Amino acid sequence: MVAHARLQGHFSTKSRHYSTTLGALRRTRADYRAEQARMILGLPDPAEGKTLTVSEWHYGGSGHRHGEPFWAELARQRITTARRMTREQEQSDPG
Template sequence: MTEHARRMIYTCFALADLPEYRDVPLRQWAHMLGYRGHFSTKSRHYSIRLGDLRRARADYRAEQARLLLGLPEPTPDKTFILAEWTYAGSGHRNGEAFWAEVARDRIATARRIARQRSD
């Protein structure tokens, strides 16, 4: 387990003692912070895989959209392309500049830490 994961788990335990966080199951899930695996299996030996679920969901949503738009049944030899492009504007809106700056700072910090560790 990395030092960063240890600090996050410790923080969860410390926050769990505060009255305003008593209803949040921080201690119950703190052990997942250091887990580097995937929350679910990707094995082909289990009854259903995430890819199968995603495909079924995408097919269902596509059929819903087709019916809503009144499109004909899809055929294997035809491809329908429906697109309408409009200019959405440029620049940041509604606080997006703040979050862009936060992301930039995090990336810069991560790169600085990586450089320090490699030295």
């Protein structure tokens, strides 16, 4: 019991001699898995600093599209009914 009282938590998070962080280990593991997946799929290695990212955003509108207000209102009614029924059941249950 005394031995366990001194060590609280995982040893690697408490040791002064542990030379890396768990985040670094996770990054290394993720990089390794990505490299293995690229090799299996036959994809080329991404050149460091040579990644071209192309993205374009456009405004898609707001609110509901045609027909969607009906489904939104139906969902609202079902949620309201379910909540009301739950409240009524909790009030009627003795104990």
